[in-house]
Amino acid sequence: MQDIKLPYRKKPNRLHKVVLFFLWAAIYYFVIQAVPLMAQIKEKKQLSTDDYSQWSKLWPKKISDKGKWVSYALQYKLHQDTLFVQKTEGDKKYVFPNGSNGVFNQEEWFACLVKDTLVLKNLVSGTTRYTPNVASFFFNSNGKFLLTFLNDRDGRKQLIIKDMQEKVVEIIPNISSWKSDSSGNSIVYCNDRNGQYNVELIKFGKQLSKESIVVDNEVDFQNLVFRENTIAFTQKGKTSTKLFCFNNTTKTLFRYDPEEHDDFPADSRISDSYGSLTLSKDGRRVFFLIKEKNNDSNSDETSVQIWNTEDKQLYSNKKKNGFTPLRDKLAVWWPKDNCMLQITTKERPSAMLNGNYKYALTFDPLAYEPQAKFNSDRDIYITDLSNGSQKILLEKHSGNILTVLMSPNGKFISYTKNGDWWIYKISNGTHTNITRNIGVNFFREDNNTPGEAQMYGNIGWTENDKTVYVYDQFDIWEITPDGTSASRLTHGREKHLRFRVVPLSPEKQFAESLLDFNTRSFCSQEKLLLEAYDKRTETVGYYVWKRKIGEKVVVPLNGKRSHFMKTAKSEAFVYMEQTYEQAPTLVFQANSMVKPKVLVKSNPQQKNFNWGKSELVNYEVNGEIIRAALYYPAKYKKEQKYPMIVQIYERQSHYVNDYVNPSVYEQGGFNITNFTTQGYFVLLPDINYKFGDPGESAKICTIAATNEIINRGLVDSLRIGLIGHSFGGYETDFILTKTNKFAAAVSGAAWTDLVSTYFSIGESYLKPEFWRFEEHQLRIGKSFFEDMSSYIRNSPILNAEQITTPLLAWSGQKDRTISYHQSIEFYLALRTLKKKHLLLIYPNEDHAVVNEHNQKDLTERISEWFGYYLKSEKRKKWMDANNP
Incomplete structure (x- = not known):
């Protein structure tokens, strides 16, 4: 066999050896470094409903006086809410599962409630004290004392006052009511000690001092109010209610007994209801309410109802809220002179006070009824309380308070x-x-x-x-x-x-x-x-x-910022920032000149999942540029066209920087992040309205915005869904009567018949619904009799035969804002016309779904509805007819 000769290879010189050495070294370094780097770059996961429970909401709570500590809460739907206290320098942190009502006491102490247990944490030493059965608590202003109210018998409280060394300095049982002054330097309370009823005042300084204001052996005191150096309260006796006022500067107690004054209105008494007393800042005037005895405006449930077109107040409103002219009357008492003046009357039963409480403005909220505004115009009179003289201030002024x-x-x-x-x-x-x-x-x-x-x-x-x-x-x-x-x-x-x-x-x-x-x-x-x-x-x-x-x-300026909190005794501050792509983050700065420090970034698990992005887009309607918020699907690819959900209401572009937790617990069943992580674009267009044509305005803007996204080549024009709730539900139903552009739609709690709605009484306010059309959201701008054609052409139900889009609708059977009968009417119209339509009625829900089981049910059904019609996912059994 012939020998095989190898090619001649020149021996490497010194330079070649050096080059080869560095080449091999570089390759070795790259391999060694790349292996862990490649291990770190994990493929992000597709978000599923099982992952939603990891998400929490960040709520900034408090910052200590000098800014050494900050508290915040993370709230979860399925997990335990948690309160945190974090040091602004370093990483020291304390955790309070289920904690609430957290308060700092200077820079050393933090207290909060965990259910009914008070947790007191020493932030320096880390030691913790626990007090069970606590209803409420607070520190006095100088921080030397902790006041704890324990639940006692018959709804009363036991007050325990301790110094910060845990020494009990006072125990007061059977407290029925209490108030602290605005400075936190003193507290007044009513209590019962073995049948002896007391009103007592405690002041906090270096030491605690206590004084008695009044004692009675027969009747309790209540309805405390404490402002500056004046305390007022009432005492309900067998025949009358007395009024008391205590001047904490002069230590003088004044009493007003209606039975001792001939000028007090006959067949009336002082109201002892909670919140019925108001004090002027200088303590010279006490404002109270006078209640007519045997004033019962509610007729027998079985008696005939009398509805008179000349009534200024609807019968149903009168039945629920009482007859306005008979409401409790406002009066003022001058303790020093022991005289009073009634301010409001049956003719003008409503009032407000001027800045120093020396004048009162009175008016009749029903003066111009019946009318179409939510708040009726009013004639406002001004009363000089020093002499009772009155004169007109404003005639037929706006009812907006x-x-x-x-x-x-x-x-x-x-x-x-x-x-x-x-x-x-x-x-x-x-x-x-x-x-x-x-x-x-x-x-x-x-x-x-x-x-x-x-x-x-x-x-x-x-x-x-x-x-x-x-x-x-x-x-x-x-x-x-x-x-x-x-x-x-x-x-x-x-x-x-x-x-x-x-x-x-x-x-x-x-x-x-x-x-x-x-x-x-x-x-x-x-x-x-x-x-x-x-x-x-x-x-x-x-x-x-x-x-x-x-x-x-x-x-x-950057993204959305909120919850700014500044310290009381330094230049430090915190705030929260977020974008749709960046979860809410709590940021601390010692002052405006130093670099911001991130204290906590919520939802760090987001980095493990594919996530969308948001941007503002412009579209044009009749030569005017309008905006919309556009959300991209997670793991977006330019070469692919996606399905899209268009969610409508009014102006929504300002939501573009809001972070949205994925969740199945939604009051309206719609969640932006749910859809973006499921591979949808989501569009929230602003809508500009022409009065008299709310439906047509919504249609023009919605279609224009949708076409803008289609023309950008982002979405599949045959796989676009439409969704809206409340007014947005109305807009959705109307748009479906005018176009077949959308492959599927969801409408929640919608108005469908503007004529019947106009002639109805809203259960939320027990007012005629005229105001919604003539001055508010439905934007007709005129009464039905002035512009019948607008009401007719803007009613979805009257054009229901034009609908070709499969529609899923839902409503709460106890909806007091938009009657679920509006959805029933539309259902019957579409049923008669043999249209593809499903209606979900939630028996115990109002305008928004609040029961978590129902929230989950609605959110999942909406997802399945769009999944079937926009993504060709498997049809669910609940969508089929003739189910048992």
Whole structure:
């Protein structure tokens, strides 16, 4: 055999050896590094309904005074809700399964309830104390004492007061009611000690002090109210109810007994109902209610009902809510002079108080009934409580309660009229239009209902009622009450940003009583925290405004931001941010100059699953550009065309940055993420309306938006579904009578017959449904007798024969907003016409489905309905006729 000669191979020189060494080293390094990297890149999973239970909702709760600690909750549908306390520096964290009502005591303590057990955690040492059978608790303002109310007999409470070293300093049994002052420095309570009824006051300082206000051996005290240095309460005796007022500064107790006063209305008594007392801030006036004895406006259930067309109040409303002229009357008592004045009457039974509670505004809410507005117009009178004199303030003014607001110091009343803000000066009775010459609109420019446009807002006054702050579309304006000076404080219009004040303290968010329509009070030199919103991108951020400097960015705009909380004693703050693709995240900053720190990102398991994305899209209708929110299917591929669900209501593009947990527990059966992870596009178009044609407007916008997505080559035009609930359900039904564009549809709790709806009484408010058509959502803008043709052509039921789309409808049998009979009517029409239609009636549900079993049932059926018609999935048995 011939020898085989190998090709000649030149020996490598030194340079070749070096090159080969580094080449092999690089290959070795790449292989070694790539193996774990490849192991890390796992194929993401397809989300299934079994995975939904992993998702939670993040709720920011509290931040401690100096910002060392933050509490937040994660809430689950099928798992245990959990309250967390986390240190803002480092990773220290405490967990409270089923915890609620969490409160920090300075930087050292945190307390919360786990069912009826109080859990007290020392945040420094980590030690924990438990107290069972607790109804409520709170720390006093200086943090030295913990007050715990234990459940006692007959609904009463036992109060245990301990210092923070666990020493019991006071035990008070049989408490029937209690109130703390706004500062948290003292508490007043009513209790029973062996048949002796007491009202007592406890003050908290370095030590605890207690004093008795009044004692009685026969009758209990109740209905406490505590404001500043004044306490008021009632005592219901055998023949009358007495009124008491205690001045905590002078230690003087005043008493008013109606039986000792000839000017008290005959056959009446003082009401002892909860919340019936109100105190002026200076403590000089106590407002209370007078109830007529034997005032029973409800007739016998078996007696004949008398419905009179000249009645100002519908019989059904009168039956449920009582006859308005006979409601309890408001009165005021001056404890020092021991005299009273009745404020409201049968002729004008409703009232509100001015800022310093020295004047009352009264009106008759039924004055212009019958009419078509939800809130009837009213003539408003102003009463000087010092002498009882009255005069007309506003004639036939809007019934919207927020159109009349009080300055905090009581000097002025602001109100809206003909698209402007007006100021009434109480001292001289003058009316001034303060916005007429400014040149911008202070009422919603995008108002899209026939009713009166809503004002952007009057947020408050500077000290001593010097100037008033009002909003336009973008900015905050400061205007003097005589209208001679107006300045724009922010520069949102140039930046296309809407600036709004974020209240940081409770007193700037909540009224003292139902009679209180005061706006906020601001120091003219104080900083204002502002929320900045860019409608073009649906993003939110935060600014701080200072006089002479203007607004300055604190948190840049990006995605959706909310739940801003600032500390009381530092510059630290937290907020929550999210997008559709990024789960809600809690972010902390020690101040605006430092880098944000993520404290917790909810739903970290999302990274293991395929997930969609969202974007804003534009579409055109009659030359106008309108927006929609578009959601892409998970694991989207450009070369593929997908089915799509179009969900309609009104304007919805602002939801584009909302994170949506996948869930089968939906009140309307629709969930964006469920569908995107099942391989659908989801489209939420904005809809612009032409008055008199709500259905046609919805049809034009919905089809235009749908065509825009089809023309982009994203979806299969033969596999598009339509869904809506309530007004969206009405729109869905109407659209199906005008087009066969949609392969399947779902309509929930829908109006189907506008004529019968117009002539019905809404069970939610027991008012005629006229207002929904003439000034609200259904947008006809005229009465039935003024424009019959609009009611007829916009009624889906009258065009039901045109429907070719398979329709699944649902309703709650106890729906008080839209009667389920509307769905029954449509079902009968489609049944007669032999159309493909299924109707689900949930017997114990209202307008939205709240029972979790029913939520799951509805959500799954809607998914199966669209799965069958849009994705050719297997038909479910429940869809077939003649099931048992």
